[in-house]
Amino acid sequence: MYPDFSWLSTMLDSLKHCRFAFLVALVLVVLLADRAADAQVIPEEAYGPYNAIFLPDGLGLIKPLASPLSLDPRYRGPQPPDPLTAGAAQWTLTFWFQPAEPLSGITLLAGFGDPAGDDARFIGVDNNHLGLWLGNALGSAHLLTGTTPMGQAEWHFAAAVCDGRHVTLYADGVALAAWPSMQGTIAAQIEIAPAAQPSLGSQMLSAKQPSQPVLITKHFGGRIAALEIYREPLNADQIKAMFDAPPDFSLPTYEEASPRWGVQTRGQAGMSEPQDPSTLPRGKAPFQKPVALPLTKADLRDEMVGDDPWTLRGGWWLDPAPRVKANGDEIAKDGFDDKDWLVATVPGTVLTTMVDRGIYPDPDYGLNNMAIPESLAHQDYWYRVEFKSPAAARGRRLTLNFLGVNYATEVWLNGKKLGAFLRGTFDVTGLVNDSGENALAVLVSPPPHAGIPEEESLTAGPGEDGGVEVLDGPTFAASEGWDWIPSIRDRNTGIWQDVTLTASGPVQIGDLNVVTVLPKPDHSEADIEIDAPLTNVTKTPVEGELSAAFDNIKVTRHVRLAPGENDVRLGPAEFAQLKVQHPRLWWPNGYGDPALHKLHTTFTVGQSVSSTRQIEFGMREVSYELSLLDSTGHLHRVEVLPSRTYNEGLPLIDVSHKGIREIDDQTPNTCPHPARSRRRAGPRERGCRPSIRARWHRPPSGPWKAAGPVPIL
Structure with missing residues (x-):
């Protein structure tokens, strides 16, 4: 009789079923794990990530919600709108934000659409509660908010998810509430830190419908990082995963919504090549003939006018440097032969002398300016005068003063070179002869960046606003030509202010x-x-x-x-x-x-x-008003009184490139402006002057101190 092993067979069958069940369970675990992992995978964003920094009273940013490009490169027709603008679109908006100061009242942070429109999609803060703004069509002057207030974190994470039927709001990874989504088409734009409401559109709507509530908001100041928009609704696990893995906020380059004053790399360059002859002005009358002014005894006789200081008046002579073969040491000696030189008009420019002596016609009349050669601005000139020292100056310390020369000068007195300067004084004690003649020679050079001349005409237009001569300083920049004046042929080169002698x-x-x-x-x-x-x-x-x-x-x-x-x-x-x-x-x-x-x-x-x-x-006090940003980015209307601050030697206004910021200054009487800035044009194009960050201010009473500016209300 054989032993009964049926129990073994039964046990093996059971083990087979258990193994199968284990394998099934293992597969289910793997599938569920994969599904959980898939649930936390973040899809590719459609827009972003945007990183920007905002001043509380500065500008916001507007980015286009562009339509997807056509797959057919041959298509040149109108592009369809981005599907995200559709009322029933599915979407997700996420970003991090760090306020520069505690938020009070209602502040819109970011979103897409027009916040002043009937339909919009924005996240904001309403009295320390994260909220949604879905447009004026809801007929409310407040955001849709949850019941949980915001925490005390430095950075907060905000998200809004729409599946086409409902919109769910998340704060720091936690769902706050959901609301039905019943929207029409929105504007095709992304706005970050929108301008304070009400906008012009909201005001017009309120005027037409007085019973319509109007949203009143403040502008956000601070940083917004990693703003992204997706074309699908993310789930709660994905939102939580994004919150649990914040970015390194020190890494992005944040866009300045209120740009600093940029370094100018082009502009006022003037003409790059000679003017097209066909655009030159033409007249039926010929140029006027030059007319020399009669010479007087005062023109020919040197005289020390005044009484300490004494002005060297009359007796000046001028000649273009290329015609002069002698050097400064020789020219600045008593008895130098200058009989072929021109009697010079001092103070005055080189061209003034040449017009007075009948070399060229007066450029102030007709088209006479075109009868004067451009070469005058491309050569040096010698001035010379002989004078006797005043008796009252003998035995005292003497100073020779040049009050204004354009552009640069080298000076010799009695055969000795004194030096070179733009506007300067020289100690000439011991160099001036107490008796007999003193010879002074001055070599004057024109601006080194004379530019190319231009003549206004009906075909050429009003002309450039200056040019490269600006590089030589602002005083005579217009002499290259401006929209109100053609190019002055000598660029105002010469001794255009008095030359004096003082004793002390x-x-x-x-x-x-x-x-x-x-x-x-x-x-x-x-x-x-x-x-x-x-x-x-x-x-x-x-x-x-x-x-x-x-x-x-x-x-x-x-x-x-x-x-x-x-x-x-x-x-x-x-x-x-x-x-x-x-x-x-x-x-x-x-x-x-x-x-x-x-x-x-x-x-x-x-x-x-x-x-x-x-x-x-004159006894007078001058003050002026301007818009200034304080150190926190808030805008004030400030009255500046320079006469009450110069004693401290303090910098009133930071006029560096870093200190000047572009803003939408809506202060009355400053400039025309839209109620809401719809574009990011430059300060010149916008017609407003950029605001300047203030360093110092005068309080209503008491001493001056370092602080934010006082608003003038």
């Missing part, structure tokens, strides 16, 4: 500055401050008396000056008489009499007058 003792008085403050609204009082720079030219301290007098007022201070430059200020805090009662003010044209006052200053050492200086000045 051990202390010299420099350029005086008189500052007026009108502290009372009725202008019945003027505070006068006199700033007198004093230079002690010796190597030891000097004591003396500084006196200043104007009208019937005179003040004097005893000072001790260290060697070198010193600055002395005389003000009403020290001298009560400088608080002028019922002053005669300097008024602009049409407002009153432009009264001027003569200020005489004297520095006396012992019983000897060391230096004198006099100027005319």
Whole structure:
């Protein structure tokens, strides 16, 4: 009899079923794991990622919601709208945001469509609750929000998901609430940090429908990172996965929504080639004939006009440098032969002399400017004068002063080269002959970037606004030609201001500055401050008396000056008489009499007058208003009073490229503007001047201090 092994067969059959069941379970686990993994895979975004930084009172960003390109490259017809604009579209919007300051009231963060339209898709914050704005069609002046307020995190994650029927809002990876989606077509644009509402469209709607609630929002200030739009609804697991894996916020390059003032790389370049002859102006009359002015004795005779300073008036001679074979040492000697030179008009330009001497016709009439050669702006010129030293200057310290020369100059006196300069002074003590003649030679060079001339005409138009001569400074930039003037042929080259000689003792008085403050609204009082720079030219301290007098007022201070430059200020805090009662003010044209006052200053050492200086000045205080951003990016209307700040020597306004920002300044009386900026044009194209970040301000009362600007309401 054989043993019964049926139980073994039954057990093996059971094991086979268990193995099969295990394999089935394993497959199910793998499938479920794959499905879970697939549920967390993030699809490719349709738009983004966008990273930008915003000023609280600056601009937002508008990006196009462009239609997909046609698959057929031969198609040239109108492109269909992006399917995302359809009312029943499925979509997802996600981004991170970091406010620059606590958010209050209602602030729209980002979305797509027009926030002022009937239908829109935006995420915002409503009294510390993340919310949705789906357009004016909902008839509400608030966002759709959940009940859970936002946390205290530095960065927050926001998401909105639409499956075509409902919109679900997520805050920091958690679903807050869902609402039905019943929308029409939206505008084809993405807006990040939209402009504050109500917009012009909302205002017009409110005017037509007074009962229609209007959304009132603030502009977002801070950073928005990794903004993306998807063409499908993401699920809760995908949203949670995005929140659990935040980006490194230090890595992106954030777009400046309010751009800083860029470095200018082109513009005002002027003509790049000679003007097309067919566009030159034409006239039926010929050019006028040159007419020489009759020479007077004053033109031919050198004379020291005035009394310290003395002005070198008359006796000047001019010749183009290419015609002169001698050098500066020879020209600056008594008796140099200049009989073939032109009698020069000083102060005046080279062209002024040539018109006065009958070389060329007056360019101010008709088309005479075209009868003058362009070569005048491409050569140097020699000026020469001989003069006798005033008797009162003998034995004193002498300074030769050139008050204005265009463009550059080299100077020789009595055979010795003094140096080169644009506007300068020279110590000529010991170089000026006390008796006999002194010979002064001046080599003047035109601006190095003269540019190419242009003549306005009906065919050529008004002309360029300057050109490369701007590189040589702003003073004579228009001489290359502007929209109101053709090119000046010599580019205003010459000695265009006086040349003077001053005498002094051990202390010299420099350029005086008189500052007026009108502290009372009725202008019945003027505070006068006199700033007198004093230079002690010796190597030891000097004591003396500084006196200043104007009208019937005179003040004097005893000072001790260290060697070198010193600055002395005389003000009403020290001298009560400088608080002028019922002053005669300097008024602009049409407002009153432009009264001027003569200020005489004297520095006396012992019983000897060391230096004198006099100027005319007007009593007036100038202020102006402009829009400034404070250090937090908030815009203010600020009144600037330069006369009340120069004492501190503080920079009132940051005018660096970094400090100037483009904004949509809607301050009244600044410039025309749309209620909402619809484009990102440059400041020049927009017609507004960019705002400037402020560093310092004057409070309503008390001393000046570093802070944000005070708004002028």
